[in-house]
Amino acid sequence: MGVESTHTIPLCICLVIRIVPPAKYTMTFPKDYNVTSLNQENLIVKRIVPEHYEFGRIEIEYSAGNRICVYDLERTLCDILRGSGSDVQIVGEAMKRYAVSKDKNIHRLMQYADQLHVKLKVLRYMEVLL
Numbered sequence: 001m002g003v004e005s006t007h008t009i010p011l012c013i014c015l016v017i018r019i020v021p022p023a024k025y026t027m028t029f030p031k032d033y034n035v036t037s038l039n040q041e042n043l044i045v046k047r048i049v050p051e052h053y054e055f056g057r058i059e060i061e062y063s064a065g066n067r068i069c070v071y072d073l074e075r076t077l078c079d080i081l082r083g084s085g086s087d088v089q090i091v092g093e094a095m096k097r098y099a100v101s102k103d104k105n106i107h108r109l110m111q112y113a114d115q116l117h118v119k120l121k122v123l124r125y126m127e128v129l130l
Contacts, residue, residue, distance in 0.1 A: 046079065056112055073098065074109040081118040099129035
C-alpha cells in the first residue's frame with residue numbers, strides 16, 4: 001500500500017491507495033472547506049469534522065525532497081472503512097497487510113477506530129487476522 005500526493009491544496013490531506021490499479025485519489029478536507037471546484041476532478045472528496053482532522057496526521061518526505069502531510073497507517077485504515085461503499089477487496093487486503101506489518105500499532109488503530117466510529121468494523125477484521 002503506497003501513499004502519495006500530486007496536489008498542493010491548503011488544508012488538505014491527499015492519499016492514494018495503491019492496492020488494486022487504477023489508483024484512487026482521496027482527499028480529505030475539514031467539513032467547512034469549499035470543495036465545489038474539486039467535484040469536477042477525478043477525486044474522491046472526503047469531509048471530516050475539524051476536531052478529527054488533525055489526529056493521525058504526519059509529514060513525510062516525497063519526491064525531490066518535498067514534504068507533504070498524510071495520515072498515518074492506522075488513520076488510513078479507519079478512513080477506508082468510514083462511510084458506505086467501502087470496497088471489500090481493498091479493505092480486506094489492506095487489513096491483511098496491516099496485520100502482518102512490523103510497524104502496526106493496534107492500540108492506536110483501536111483509538112482512532114473508536115473516535116471515527118468504525119471500531120466494530122475494525123474488530124471484525126482484526127479478530128480474524130490476529
